[in-house]
Amino acid sequence: MCRKWAGSLQIGLTAVPVTDVSSSIALPSSLSQLNPDATWFITRSEVWHSGKKLHDNYCPSLDRVDVGDIIGIKLSSAGCVHLYVNGHDMGVAAADVLQVSFAV
Numbered sequence: 001m002c003r004k005w006a007g008s009l010q011i012g013l014t015a016v017p018v019t020d021v022s023s024s025i026a027l028p029s030s031l032s033q034l035n036p037d038a039t040w041f042i043t044r045s046e047v048w049h050s051g052k053k054l055h056d057n058y059c060p061s062l063d064r065v066d067v068g069d070i071i072g073i074k075l076s077s078a079g080c081v082h083l084y085v086n087g088h089d090m091g092v093a094a095a096d097v098l099q100v101s102f103a104v
């Protein structure tokens with residue numbers, strides 16, 4: 001068994017209702033495959049939406065998180081997405097995000 005991670009951590013928000021995902025439908029292996037027009041996500045140090053990179057070098061690379069690190073995501077009432085790494089706000093990752101969103 002290989003114990004080495006072979007991918008990148010992805011965290012984000014989607015407007016795809018979680019009730020639309022049943023046990024018979026598998027979630028995609030990457031957030032980039034989850035309705036790109038309704039999904040905003042961060043991978044490595046990049047922010048993505050609609051198949052386009054919005055920001056590069058937005059935050060420290062999520063590939064470097066360690067055991068015990070705490071990663072969080074927040075959607076403000078103003079529609080701005082913020083990433084938190086160990087309690088530190090990395091700033092606005094995206095704006096004008098749909099208010100009916102689910103963390104992924």
